[in-house]
Amino acid sequence: MNPLLISGFGTSINVDRRKLIVTNKLKNQRLEFSPHKIDHDSIIIDGHTGNITFESMRWLMKHNIHLTLLNWDGKLLAATLPEAPLSGKLRIKQYQKYQDNTIRFKIAEKIVQSKIQSSLNLLSELAKFYDFGYAKAEKSIQNERQLFAKSEPSLNNLMTYEGRVAQAYFDSLGTIFAKTGTKFSFLQRLGKENRRNYNASDEINVLLNYGYSILEAEIRKCTNAIGLDYSIGFLHEVHQGRTPLVYDLQELLRWLVDYSVIQLLEEGSLQKSDFIVTESYHMRLRESGAKLLIEKIRINFNRKSPYKDKNSTYQNILYDNVQQLANFIADKIKRVEFVVPKMEINRDDTVLLRQKLL
Secondary structure (H helix, E strand, O other), rough: OOEEEEOOOOOEEEEOOOEEEEEEEOEEEEEEEEEOOOOEEEEEOOOEEEEEEEHHHHHHHHOOOOEEEEOOOOOOOEEEEEOOOOOHHHOOOOOOOOHHHHHHHHHHHHHHHHHHHHHHHHHHOOOOOOOOOHHHHHHHHHHHHHHHHHOOHHHHHHHHHHHHHHHHHHHHHHHHHHOOOOOOOOOOOOOOOOOOOOOOOOHHHHHHHHHHHHHHHHHHHHHHHHOOOOOOOOOOOOOOOOOOOHHHHOOOHHHHHHHHHHHHHOOOOHHHHHEOOOOOOOEOOOOHHHHHHHHHHHHHHOEEEEEEEEEEEEEHHHHHHHHHHHHHHHOOOOOOOOOOOOOOOOOOOOHHHHHOOO
């Protein structure tokens, strides 16, 4: 993962003498990329005015680089992707699996199980460095697991289980946010304002929303490359204009965005001036803050962890998990498992060391 962020007024993207040219006259900036010599795998456009030529879009598609267009509030507006593979049979089987309630529930349950395990993995790693009551959070999540195991297998019960665990998870993260982002506020995560609603009114939810949009664009890229229909999900319901399969698969790596935000807050490089308050009292991220966050996400996506007897980046791990889902849908494998290895956090300032210093 190596996105290029393009932001600001008056930005233009065009092709001149076979080179991709990105200019911003107001900032007196100009980037040039020769054919087959561009390191970026995507371009994120976060601006209100500017232009892009048909030729530059063709140039990007030929180089397998997708465009992501974000709204002022960080919400994903659109993504242009290279041509998807011909996958009519795969999509027919995807629709059939969706209509089979037993199989649909099985896939949805595996997604939630992976999300919850990854959430616990992150909390257990963060507990080395922050005192937020990990034992209490772990016990709460384990209790919810036991309650769900005794309940009737249904999507409603599964969503209730996932929601309760998410509440315990974000209660813990809220304590960490308060310790690391002392100059920023974090109201809540699961209210009407912030759960898939991008009108955030506090800085930390702005960061989370922006990061989730970057993740959403990566998921779209994966599903497009493999040939799945992202309008048909298994955990999230099908709605007009929505991409439920993307929302499903986001659950596998949301924790990585959460950790990227914590890292950004911990290092203290983010300032109040990196945010804008609109006249409706909502907040958005300036280009300076967006670049800092995207860099953290890029680094974490490219981190390697042991996976299937070798070290793989989390981007490749994500792709392989989506491929395994496609293999299950196509009846190439008999069971689906979403496997996301734990990220080891290596720092010197453990809770025990801090206590000794104090």
